[in-house]
Amino acid sequence: MTTSIAASAFFSGSPAPAPVASKNALGERPDSLDLRGIAAKPASSSAAVRAGKTRVHAAVPKVNGVKSAVADVEHETMSSPAPRTFYNQLPDWSMLLAAITTIFLAAEKQWTLLDWKPKRPDMLADTFGFGRIIHDGLLFRQNFSIRSYEIGADRTASIETLMNHLQETALNHVKSAGLLGDGFGSTPEMSKRDLFWVVSQMQAIVERYPCWGDTVEVDTWVGAHGKNGMRRDWHIRDSVTGHTILKATSKWVMMNKLTRRLARIPDEVRTEIEPYFFEHASIADEDNRELPKLTDLKSATVAKYVRTGLTPRWADLDINQHVNNVKYIGWILESAPISILEKHELASIVLDYKRECGRDSVLQSHTTVYTDCNNGSGETTLHCEHLLSLESGPTIVKARTMWRPKGTKPQEIMVPSSS
Amino acid sequence: MLRCHTLPQCRLLAQPGAGAGVLRRRVAPGGTARWGAAPRVSGVEASSPSRAAVEGGERPSMAERLRLGSLLEDGLSYKESFIVRCYEVGINKTATVETIANLLQEVGCNHAQSVGFSTDGFATTTTMRELGLIWVTNRMHIEIYKYPAWGDVVEIETWCQEDGRIGTRRDWILKDLANGEVIGRATSKWVMMNQNTRRLQRVSDEVRDEVFVHCPKAPRLAFPEENNGSLKKIPIRTDPAEHSRLGLVPRRADLDMNQHVNNVTYIGWVLESIPQDIIDSHELQTITLDYRRECQHDDIVDSLTYIEEGEERCTNGSAFAAPHPEEQRQFLHCLRFAGNGHEINRGRTVWRKLAR
Numbered sequence: 047m048t049t050s051i052a053a054s055a056f057f058s059g060s061p062a063p064a065p066v067a068s069k070n071a072l073g074e075r076p077d078s079l080d081l082r083g084i085a086a087k088p089a090s091s092s093a094a095v096r097a098g099k100t101r102v103h104a105a106v107p108k109v110n111g112v113k114s115a116v117a118d119v120e121h122e123t124m125s126s127p128a129p130r131t132f133y134n135q136l137p138d139w140s141m142l143l144a145a146i147t148t149i150f151l152a153a154e155k156q157w158t159l160l161d162w163k164p165k166r167p168d169m170l171a172d173t174f175g176f177g178r179i180i181h182d183g184l185l186f187r188q189n190f191s192i193r194s195y196e197i198g199a200d201r202t203a204s205i206e207t208l209m210n211h212l213q214e215t216a217l218n219h220v221k222s223a224g225l226l227g228d229g230f231g232s233t234p235e236m237s238k239r240d241l242f243w244v245v246s247q248m249q250a251i252v253e254r255y256p257c258w259g260d261t262v263e264v265d266t267w268v269g270a271h272g273k274n275g276m277r278r279d280w281h282i283r284d285s286v287t288g289h290t291i292l293k294a295t296s297k298w299v300m301m302n303k304l305t306r307r308l309a310r311i312p313d314e315v316r317t318e319i320e321p322y323f324f325e326h327a328s329i330a331d332e333d334n335r336e337l338p339k340l341t342d343l344k345s346a347t348v349a350k351y352v353r354t355g356l357t358p359r360w361a362d363l364d365i366n367q368h369v370n371n372v373k374y375i376g377w378i379l380e381s382a383p384i385s386i387l388e389k390h391e392l393a394s395i396v397l398d399y400k401r402e403c404g405r406d407s408v409l410q411s412h413t414t415v416y417t418d419c420n421n422g423s424g425e426t427t428l429h430c431e432h433l434l435s436l437e438s439g440p441t442i443v444k445a446r447t448m449w450r451p452k453g454t455k456p457q458e459i460m461v462p463s464s465s
Numbered sequence: 466m467l468r469c470h471t472l473p474q475c476r477l478l479a480q481p482g483a484g485a486g487v488l489r490r491r492v493a494p495g496g497t498a499r500w501g502a503a504p505r506v507s508g509v510e511a512s513s514p515s516r517a518a519v520e521g522g523e524r525p526s527m528a529e530r531l532r533l534g535s536l537l538e539d540g541l542s543y544k545e546s547f548i549v550r551c552y553e554v555g556i557n558k559t560a561t562v563e564t565i566a567n568l569l570q571e572v573g574c575n576h577a578q579s580v581g582f583s584t585d586g587f588a589t590t591t592t593m594r595e596l597g598l599i600w601v602t603n604r605m606h607i608e609i610y611k612y613p614a615w616g617d618v619v620e621i622e623t624w625c626q627e628d629g630r631i632g633t634r635r636d637w638i639l640k641d642l643a644n645g646e647v648i649g650r651a652t653s654k655w656v657m658m659n660q661n662t663r664r665l666q667r668v669s670d671e672v673r674d675e676v677f678v679h680c681p682k683a684p685r686l687a688f689p690e691e692n693n694g695s696l697k698k699i700p701i702r703t704d705p706a707e708h709s710r711l712g713l714v715p716r717r718a719d720l721d722m723n724q725h726v727n728n729v730t731y732i733g734w735v736l737e738s739i740p741q742d743i744i745d746s747h748e749l750q751t752i753t754l755d756y757r758r759e760c761q762h763d764d765i766v767d768s769l770t771y772i773e774e775g776e777e778r779c780t781n782g783s784a785f786a787a788p789h790p791e792e793q794r795q796f797l798h799c800l801r802f803a804g805n806g807h808e809i810n811r812g813r814t815v816w817r818k819l820a821r
Contacts, residue, residue, distance in 0.1 A: 176548075176616075194574045195567040195729070199720060206718065210552045217551045221616075355714055359733045360744065361563045363556050370552060376718050387717070405741075 177218045177264075184267055184324040186219035189285055191261045200452070202255035205379075205392050208262075208292050209250070209372045212280050215264045223322070235315050240303040243276065245371060248397045250294035251329055254284075255391065261285040267324040271297045274311055276319070279328035293328040333396050337444040338431060349417065353381040354410040354437065358403065368402045374443045378432045381411040382447075390428055390449035398444045408437045426451065534575050541681045542624035543576035546642055549613050557819070559612035560619075562736070562749050566607065566729045569637050569651055572621045580679050592671045593657075600633065600655045605728065606688075606695035606753045609649040611641070618642040626680045630667045632656045633676070636687035650687040652695050699755055699811050702797055706769035710738040712803060713766040725759045735798045735812050738768040747794055747816035754812040758802075765803040773797045773813065792818040 177188025190211050198204035220226055220233070227237035236242060256262055263285040271277040275297055282292040302309045362373045374397070379387070403409065412433040417426075428449040435441045534545025553564035593599070613619050620642045628634040632654055639649035657666045668676070688695045719730040731754060736744075760766060773795040798812040 193567070193571050195570055198718070199724075204718065210550070213552050214550045217615075355712060356716075357713075360736050361555060361561050361733050365554070365556055365558050367556055372552060376716055380716060 177215060177222065179219070179222055183223075183322070185265050186215060186222065186267070187263060187265050188215045188218055189261055189263050190214075192256050192258055194258050197258050199387075200391070202257055202391075203260075205250075205252065205395065206372055206375055208252070208255075208282065209375060211262065211264055211282065212250075212266070212294060213370075213372060215266045215280065216278055219266055225318075233315065233318070235312075235318060236300075239312060239315075241300050241309055241312075241315070242303055243298045244301045245296055245399055246275075246299050247297040247399065248294065248371075249296075249329060249333060249395070250292055251394045252292045252392060253290045256284065256291055262291055267322075267326065268319070269323045269325050270320075275299050276311075279326070281328050295328050295332065333394070333446070335446075337396065337398050337446055349383075349415045351381045351383055351413045351415070352410060356380060356409040356411060358405055358407060360405075363405060368404055369407075371399070374399075374434055375445075377409060377411050378413075378434050378443065378445050378447075381413040381432070382430065383413070383415070386415065386428060386430075386449060389451060391452050392447055393427070393450045394448045396446045400441045400443060403436065403442050407442075409434055409442065410437050534572065534579070536576075536579050537622075540580075540679060542622055543572065543579055544620060544622040545572045545575055546618050546620045547571070548618050549615055551615050554615045556744075557612070557748060559614050559748075560617075562607065562609065562752060563729050563733055565609060565612075565639070565649065566605075566732055568619065568621060569607070569623075570729070572623050572637070573635060576623050592669075592675055596666075596672075597660050598657050598666055598672070599660045601658050602653060602728065602756050603632070603656050604654040604695075604753065604755050605651070606653070606751070607649065607651040608688075608694065608751045609639075609749065611646070611648040612748065613641065613648065619648070624681060624685060625677070626684065627668070627673070627677055628654060631665050633668075636685070638687055652687050694751055694753060694813075694815070697753070697813070699753060699797065699813050701808075701811065702771045702799070704771070706738070706771050706799070708738045708740050708770040709767060711767045713737060713768055715760065715762050715764065715766075717762070720762055724761055726761065726764075728756075731756075731800060731810050734766060734768045734800055735810070735814065738770040738798070739796065739814070739816075740770075743794060743816055746819055748819050749814060750793070750817045751815040752812060753814075754810050756810055758807060758809045760802065760809055766809065767801050767803045769799045769801070771797040771799075 177186055179185070180187050192203045192207065196203055196207035196210075198207075217226075225233045227234040231242035231244075261284075263283045264280060265283075266278060266280045269277050269279065277298065278296050280292070280294045281290065282294075283290055300309045300311055300315075301307065356377050358369050358373070362369050364370050375395070378397075412435075414431045416429040416431075430447045430449070432443075432445040432447065433441060434443040434445075534543060536543050547568050549560045549564065553560050553567075555561040618641075620640045621637055622640075623635060623637045625633055625635050633656075635653050635655070637649075637651040638647060639651070640646060641648050657668055657672075658664065659666050713734050715726050715730065719726050721727050732752060735752070735754065736749070794816045796814050796816075798810075798814065800809040800811075801807060802809065
């Protein structure tokens with residue numbers, strides 16, 4: 047079910063030694079960190095990254111415990127080179143050179159695999175919105191203009207449109223790092239072992255919705271999640287004003303394609319993806335409350351709705367004929383009463399993915415609306431719990447949504463303290 | 466051009482008095498707000514945004530650069546490029562026909578906007594509004610010779626023309642930007658209707674002058690060849706359908722601002738009753754849809770598919786079509802209300818064998 051969402055595992059094409067050297071350098075020279083707590087790279091490797099669209103300088107310094115404000119990185123391309131010292135230069139050069147040569151060859155190979163034949167790669171890459179890796183390889187950024195058919199009934203981009211952009215940038219991130227394996231859900235090393243990434247949870251907070259013709263800028267990056275998982279975060283901004291549109295985070299686990307059981311991340315995969323980890327949370331205050339079983343919800347202040355007979359159409363399926371993740375959101379909202387949708391907008395959503403479904407599934411969507419939430423200024427925010435299940439019983443997705451009245455300013459949202 | 470053209474929400478209604486007054490438009494109420502918010506002078510002087518910006522000495526905005534569309538020099542057609550995104554790609558790793566239909570709709574809208582037609586969302590000229598006239602889609606015909614894949618860039622050119630006394634036509638040509646190859650063509654037919662009486666209306670000279678000033682005067686057809694598929698009649702079949710999918714339900718995302726189902730959803734429904742073995746082994750080459758009635762959120766729809774054989778087989782003689790008829794499969798379709806069996810759409814699809 048997640049093969050349609052890009053695996054964000056990354057491959058560094060270069061051998062391991064380079065990271066070690068840099069780490070030492072980093073440990074010895076904390077003043078090489080720029081204001082944002084990220085070590086700057088020498089200019090030579092920056093240029094190579096741009097040209098090859100892969101991570102040339104595999105040495106991503108792991109900045110332990112430094113949570114830099116990525117939100118400040120608005121229109122940055124490459125940070126300025128670190129001050130060069132004798133110590134810095136000596137051990138790095140030969141390894142760097144070897145790494146660069148190897149990567150260039152790998153990058154050229156990857157490049158020829160792409161169908162698109164750019165004549166002026168830099169311009170076209172950005173012009174057509176391919177996106178680019180920035181910030182020393184830690185972030186991927188891409189712009190989208192909102193198309194007219196992506197607008198919902200209230201004249202703004204739907205949450206599905208925004209989630210589609212998240213999916214697209216994740217995939218382009220993986221692709222420009224040069225490590226798409228088969229399908230959309232595995233890196234080459236993972237494909238060899240019949241492994242793929244599965245999304246287990248997704249959270250998104252929407253501060254404002256863009257309109258037709260707006261352009262949005264999407265940043266995405268990956269990090270670790272526990273000992274055996276991965277996370278991918280996103281931050282969407284209005285590309286003109288810089289205002290935040292959406293923040294999201296997702297958690298991923300590794301699954302074996304054949305046994306359909308969870309798997310440990312093999313060391314080879316770990317070595318490859320860890321250089322790309324950037325420990326920065328998009329959502330400062332994640333909602334970690336458990337999503338309740340619907341049968342537990344018995345209260346006078348709830349109202350329940352259901353929509354049955356939902357079936358996937360051909361266009362809902364990914365290349366493995368599983369339903370694309372983003373489609374679940376549409377189905378979840380199918381049973382939300384129209385009275386909510388007309389007067390409120392979705393402020394946040396938490397999704398727990400339990401199972402996948404395919405072409406022949408028939409689903410039902412349940413929504414339970416809590417009507418007793420109030421924010422500080424007395425305006426009603428709504429809280430709903432959702433369940434999407436097969437009509438035969440098994441749960442596909444659980445979700446929680448918060449809604450604010452249309453026209454509310456983002457700062458006025460409050461998350462209720464008890465579920 | 467006429468913004469209404471580009472809102473294939475309009476539909477020919479068979480029942481008089483049906484629909485609560487206002488005929489719904491496409492899923493672009495955002496479009497409405499936008500056009501309403503930025504009224505423009507109609508006419509050629511309100512040229513494409515990027516052109517205006519350049520004339521004014523400003524760099525085109527990011528939106529305009531990303532949109533990559535503009536009127537051609539003669540002002541008679543509009544061209545725009547789109548990159549295919551991962552979620553627009555289907556089980557064959559290529560763009561779905563719904564994606565193509567969405568892009569056609571998008572470029573039509575942008576064309577209308579670029580010639581400066583400002584509307585209240587009903588895509589009408591001043592005269593039409595005074596007379597209570599609107600455009601409704603009659604027929605949509607799309608042929609795709611090569612489906613673009615994820616990351617490909619598609620360049621679409623579109624224009625409008627008169628079509629008889631009551632109609633107008635919008636045509637499209639799709640090309641792969643990388644090599645200039647034509648990968649698809651499409652045409653759509655629209656008629657003018659009085660929104661109150663629901664009767665068809667002839668295009669008066671006043672309206673013609675307003676509407677067609679931006680159209681090529683000499684006929685320009687996406688399908689110039691004789692006996693092409695876009696003109697073929699779609700018969701009604703009374704025998705039981707070989708394949709069907711019953712109980713299809715509109716989703717919220719399928720509805721436009723006026724709560725009617727949008728065009729692209731009908732295409733999806735038509736494909737629902739195609740059998741799995743055809744989907745697995747063939748790809749859609751041509752789809753023709755005749756619109757009869759519209760449907761809303763609470764309707765339930767049945768999708769029926771009939772095999773079309775014999776002399777009625779498509780002989781459009783196009784060089785682009787599959788060279789060997791044996792590699793083609795052809796079907797007739799009907800979408801109807803599950804309750805009363807009234808016809809919503811009827812269609813024809815032609816499938817070519819996938820070279821796997």
